[in-house]
Amino acid sequence: MGTDIIHMHPHADGAMIGEGSLRDFRLLASVVADLQGGVYINLGSAVIMPEVFLKALTIARNLGHLVEDITTVNMDFIQHYRPRENVLIRPTLKKGRAYALTGHHEIMFPLLAAALIEEMG
Numbered sequence: 667m668g669t670d671i672i673h674m675h676p677h678a679d680g681a682m683i684g685e686g687s688l689r690d691f692r693l694l695a696s697v698v699a700d701l702q703g704g705v706y707i708n709l710g711s712a713v714i715m716p717e718v719f720l721k722a723l724t725i726a727r728n729l730g731h732l733v734e735d736i737t738t739v740n741m742d743f744i745q746h747y748r749p750r751e752n753v754l755i756r757p758t759l760k761k762g763r764a765y766a767l768t769g770h771h772e773i774m775f776p777l778l779a780a781a782l783i784e785e786m787g
Contacts (some may be wrong), residue, residue, distance in 0.1 A: 675763055694718065698733065699726035708753045710771055712742065716752035723757055727764045734761040741767045 672678055698719070699705040700707075708715055726733050738757050745766050754764035767774055 688745070691718065691722065695722040695725045698722040699731040700727075701733050701736050702731075702736055705739065706753070707739045707741060708749050709741050709775060710743075711749070712744075712746040713748055715771070716740075716748040720752040720756060737763045737765070739765045739767060741769075741771065741778075743768070743770065 672683065701723075706719065708719065723733060736757060738753050740753045742749065745768055750766065754766060758764045767778070
């Protein structure tokens with residue numbers, strides 16, 4: 667708690683930071699609730715976003731949203747435990763697809779984007 671660079675600023679307002687964080691999480695959970703048939707890409711986050719994504723997905727499913735047939739992708743320099751478990755394995759246990767793409771972001775992500783654009787015509 668309180669370790670981000672914004673917490674160091676003398677005018678940092680903890681109540682506003684907390685409210686913004688809650689609002690961001692609720693927005694993410696609402697987007698994840700509509701992810702059925704969609705794709706989630708975790709780009710280079712080994713700890714925080716895999717945990718937050720799994721929590722948002724769990725909330726969406728617990729509220730009755732059908733979010734099973736999804737494709738998840740973890741793109742990073744090294745494949746780590748949390749992204750493997752919380753992005754690739756757990757979200758797609760019942761149904762879905764998962765891909766681990768290992769390489770440099772500045773190369774891999776533009777290549778993925780170009781492949782998708784070409785495929786869409």
